Amino acid sequence: MTRILGRISAVSAGLALAGAAALVAAPSAMAAPSTLHNFNSNQCLGILNGSSSWGAHAIQWGCNGNDDQKWSFQGAGDIYITLTNSNDGECLGIDGGSTAQGARAIQWGCNGNDDQKWHMVYNGPQTGTYRFVNKKSGQCLGILNGSNGQGAEAIQWGCNGRNDQSWYL
Structure with a gap:
């Protein structure tokens, strides 16, 4: 009986550690820039007119392989990442650091502010998509x-599970 309880304890401890690692692990950096395809439209997240200006609006556009549609994922501490545009090295954030529903997503010089930090949440195997929740x-x-x-x-909007808030890599 003692042997069985010891094995159960060891297995339980191992599973608990594995589960904790899965919960804590956040992507530190992707090896190569990736495109973000919107699940609703199948278009890619890019920057209006491929601009390198601070404050340029993020838009969806037919996927074309241009650098303004490529994003690097960098660890930003805890469970958060920054999305850095390959065209100019600027970060995806929210205009003016707004918390308002409907505020525009823009690119801006990476500054470590919370409006440039995103939690990448897996939506599950049915779609294989992710949602990006602004910190x-x-x-x-x-x-x-x-x-x-x-x-x-x-834009940013209250998370509602709609397809326009789902993205695949």
Whole structure:
């Protein structure tokens, strides 16, 4: 009986440690930049006109392989990452650091502010998609009005499980 309890304890401890590691582990950095495809429109997250200006709007556009549609994922501490644009090295954040629903996603010089930190949450195996939850506002990265239109703006909105808030790599 003691032997069985010892084995159960050892297995339980191992499972608890494995589970804790899965909960704590956040992507520290992806090996190569990746495109973010919107699950609703199948278009890619990019920067309006491929601009390298601070404050340029993030939009969805037909995937074309341009650098403004490529993003590097960098660990930002805890469970958060920053999304750095390959075109100019600027970070995806929220205009003015706003917490308002519908505030635009923009690129800005990486500054470590919470509006540039995102929690990448796996939606599950059915879609294989992720949602990006902004640290400052607690809202999800999505597309204005759930649009399928080319050039539609990326915004933050209360997380609602809609397809425009789901992204695949």
